[in-house]
Amino acid sequence: MNLFSILAAVLTFAVAVGYINYRTVRLPVVIAIMAASLFLSLALIIAGQFGLGQMKNTLSQVLLKVDFHALLMNGMLSFLLFAGALNVDISHLQARKWEIGLMASLGTVVSTVLVAMLVYGLVPLFGIQLDFIYCLLFGALISPTDPIAVLALFKSLRAPRQMSIFLEGESLFNDGVGIVIFLSVYQLAFGGQAITFSSISLLFVEQAVGGLLYGAFLGMLAYFLLKPIDDHKIEILVTLAIASGGYVFAQWLHVSGPLAMVVAGLFIGNQGRYFYMSQKTRESLEIFWEVVDEVLNAVLFLLIGLELLVLDLRWTDLYLALAIIPLVLWVRWLCVATPMVFFKRRQQYSPYMVYILTWGGLRGGLAVALALSLPLVTERQVILTLTYAVVVFSILVQGLTMRPLLRKSLSQHSIAGESQ
Numbered sequence: 001m002n003l004f005s006i007l008a009a010v011l012t013f014a015v016a017v018g019y020i021n022y023r024t025v026r027l028p029v030v031i032a033i034m035a036a037s038l039f040l041s042l043a044l045i046i047a048g049q050f051g052l053g054q055m056k057n058t059l060s061q062v063l064l065k066v067d068f069h070a071l072l073m074n075g076m077l078s079f080l081l082f083a084g085a086l087n088v089d090i091s092h093l094q095a096r097k098w099e100i101g102l103m104a105s106l107g108t109v110v111s112t113v114l115v116a117m118l119v120y121g122l123v124p125l126f127g128i129q130l131d132f133i134y135c136l137l138f139g140a141l142i143s144p145t146d147p148i149a150v151l152a153l154f155k156s157l158r159a160p161r162q163m164s165i166f167l168e169g170e171s172l173f174n175d176g177v178g179i180v181i182f183l184s185v186y187q188l189a190f191g192g193q194a195i196t197f198s199s200i201s202l203l204f205v206e207q208a209v210g211g212l213l214y215g216a217f218l219g220m221l222a223y224f225l226l227k228p229i230d231d232h233k234i235e236i237l238v239t240l241a242i243a244s245g246g247y248v249f250a251q252w253l254h255v256s257g258p259l260a261m262v263v264a265g266l267f268i269g270n271q272g273r274y275f276y277m278s279q280k281t282r283e284s285l286e287i288f289w290e291v292v293d294e295v296l297n298a299v300l301f302l303l304i305g306l307e308l309l310v311l312d313l314r315w316t317d318l319y320l321a322l323a324i325i326p327l328v329l330w331v332r333w334l335c336v337a338t339p340m341v342f343f344k345r346r347q348q349y350s351p352y353m354v355y356i357l358t359w360g361g362l363r364g365g366l367a368v369a370l371a372l373s374l375p376l377v378t379e380r381q382v383i384l385t386l387t388y389a390v391v392v393f394s395i396l397v398q399g400l401t402m403r404p405l406l407r408k409s410l411s412q413h414s415i416a417g418e419s420q
Contacts, residue, residue, distance in 0.1 A: 006062055007299075013037075014298035029294070030152045030301045031399045037305025038392065044309065060309045068303060069372040072365050076296050078247035078261050082239075083293040085172060085265025087286070092165040093266075099166060099343050104174035107335045108143050112181050114331045115139035119324060119386075126320045133189045134379040140185055141371055141383075142328060142390055144178030145171040146364035152297050153362060153399050166353075167360050175366055176259040180207045182370055190375055211256025212263055218246045219267025226277070232284035235277065239268060239285065300365050304391065307368065317382055321389030328390055333358040352409040360402055363387075363394045 014033055021032035044056035093100065116132065116139035123130045150171040154164040184203055222242050226235050242264055250257035277285070336357045343349070350356070371387040374380045 006066065010299055010302055011295070014302045018298060028153055028399060030297050031395060033298050034301040034305045034395050037302045038308060041306055041308040056309060059306070063306055063310050066303070068307065069369045072300065072369040076300060077258060077366070078243050079292055080296055081172070081258055081261040082243040082265040083289040085262045086269035086289055088165070088168060088172070088266060088269065090266050090270045093169045096166050096169060099339070100169040100173065102339055103170050103336070105177050107339065108174045108177045109181065111143035111331050111335045112136065112139040114334070115143060115328060118327045118331070122323060122327070123320065126316050128316060128320060128382060130379055130382060133185065134383060136185045137182065137189060137374070138383050138386060140178055140182040141367050142363060142387060144174045144366070145361040146175070146366045150360065150362050153360070153402060167357055172262045173259070176208050176211060176256045179256065179258065180204050183207070206254060207256045208259060210253065211250065211259030214250055214253065214255050215260035215263025216267065218242050218260060218264040219271070222264065222268050223271060230278055230281065232281040235281050236285055236288050242268070301395070304365055304368060307388065311385065311388060312381055313385060317385040318389070321386050324386050325390055325393050329358065332361050350409050352405065356405060356409060359398050359405060362398060363391045367391055
């Protein structure tokens with residue numbers, strides 16, 4: 001099968017699942033698509049045990065030709081982050097800037113170290129040898145909440161903005177910090193270079209700060225390009241060029257492309273859309289990027305589910321994964337609950353806010369892509385299995401149970417408001 005045939009088959013399956021889901025159970029789209037692809041993968045694996053594995057083998061060969069890491073990190077991620085940031089009201093982010101900044105930076109660092117220490121202490125109990133450096137790699141890739149998964153879920157749940165902006169803002173920025181930590185540990189593990197405080201600081205400035213400044217430049221460039229014209233087709237094409245060409249050039253500059261897309265999307269979605277775009281252009285821009293976001297999310301979560309076919313799963317790794325999932329959640333709760341003790345002294349939050357931030361901190365394709373980027377060493381399979389288990393639990397279990405938690409928080413908020 002050629003590339004077009006693969007993409008056509010994946011997109012057709014995703015659309016079919018989305019349509020059936022809309023006509024029947026109406027789950028959040030990304031959850032429905034991922035659940036369907038996981039069910040298909042499990043069915044093919046079981047069929048293979050009874051000598052009916054031809055379709056599984058064929059599909060596995062097709063999936064092996066798809067470089068999931070390159071597809072997400074060097075392609076889809078730029079459009080997904082840009083589309084997500086485009087619809088975020090920056091005034092809401094500013095109201096929570098200290099909380100979002102602290103949790104996206106220090107919270108991610110602390111989570112990385114805590115997860116690494118817990119995994120390092122746990123793996124010997126399962127007869128698995130894993131050096132601490134690999135535990136740090138796992139901590140770095142699993143600690144950031146995935147902006148793609150978070151934005152998609154809260155959009156489908158139609159959560160109130162004052163409740164979701166905290167989690168959405170954190171997820172948009174903490175992936176940049178997580179990637180910097182991951183790259184630093186990666187160089188230490190496989191680059192043969194000593195990692196010092198100065199080298200890590202330089203890498204952070206180059207990637208994170210450089211990405212923020214470059215994203216602001218892209219936003220201003222779009223402003224000057226779009227201000228003199230009023231043609232929705234040209235303006236959509238300009239934003240498309242910013243999200244694609246701007247991301248590629250960020251990689252050439254060795255700055256954080258994800259952070260650049262977030263900043264550029266925020267700038268265009270706020271400064272640009274409300275100050276110089278006509279009503280028709282705003283509506284066309286929103287519809288175009290909403291369709292792009294829906295299509296890419298459908299393809300992404302379908303591929304995550306189908307990746308089960310090409311994983312070399314071992315029972316010991318799966319048992320370890322079942323033990324790791326609650327530990328990752330506990331670390332997330334600790335990194336949320338601790339700073340919230342101080343935040344609550346300054347501002348009032350919705351009931352169950354700590355639990356919403358903990359349970360709603362989803363992991364998704366970004367974590368899987370980083371795990372797949374590891375070299376073919378023995379430890380790679382363990383890390384990949386743990387990552388995949390956490391992501392599947394995150395999307396299916398946490399994602400499916402977020403709606404009741406949000407409703408409970410809203411009902412408590414209404415009761416509290418009536419009693420005052």
